[in-house]
Amino acid sequence: MRTQNYSRKRQAIYELLLSTDSHPSAEWIYNSLKQRYPDLSLGTVYRNLKLLESNGSVKSVAVVEGCERYDARMSPHSHFVCRGCGRVLDVFFPEELDDFAQRAMINGAKSVESFNLIFYGKCSEC
Numbered sequence: 001m002r003t004q005n006y007s008r009k010r011q012a013i014y015e016l017l018l019s020t021d022s023h024p025s026a027e028w029i030y031n032s033l034k035q036r037y038p039d040l041s042l043g044t045v046y047r048n049l050k051l052l053e054s055n056g057s058v059k060s061v062a063v064v065e066g067c068e069r070y071d072a073r074m075s076p077h078s079h080f081v082c083r084g085c086g087r088v089l090d091v092f093f094p095e096e097l098d099d100f101a102q103r104a105m106i107n108g109a110k111s112v113e114s115f116n117l118i119f120y121g122k123c124s125e126c
Contacts, residue, residue: 009037010048017058017072023079023088025067062088062118078117084126091119 012033017024024032030045049070052058061071061079064086071079071090078091093099101112
């Protein structure tokens with residue numbers, strides 16, 4: 001986690017995100033940490049998620065049923081969002097970034113810093 005001011009709650013939020021591949025919402029994070037940090041507020045979770053996002057430690061991957069979902073895995077990958085149950089799954093491609101960046105450059109982009117590719121459909125559980 002790249003941050004200038006240490007905060008136990010921010011660290012807990014970040015570590016929780018690192019420990020799961022479920023791409024949780026702020027509400028899920030809040031409910032998961034509330035017992036450990038009784039003075040934690042949902043606003044604190046949102047503020048810290050935005051700070052972690054702005055410093056490149058986490059990313060917002062999709063809005064599912066009105067809730068923004070977050071990921072701490074920063075290696076290049078895409079996501080699949082199930083329209084049935086709302087699950088968000090990681091999708092990995094070999095040489096994903098190179099292939100998409102090259103296509104953008106061929107089509108006139110001067111540089112590619114990042115991209116976001118999301119698949120939508122039904123997961124194998126639905």
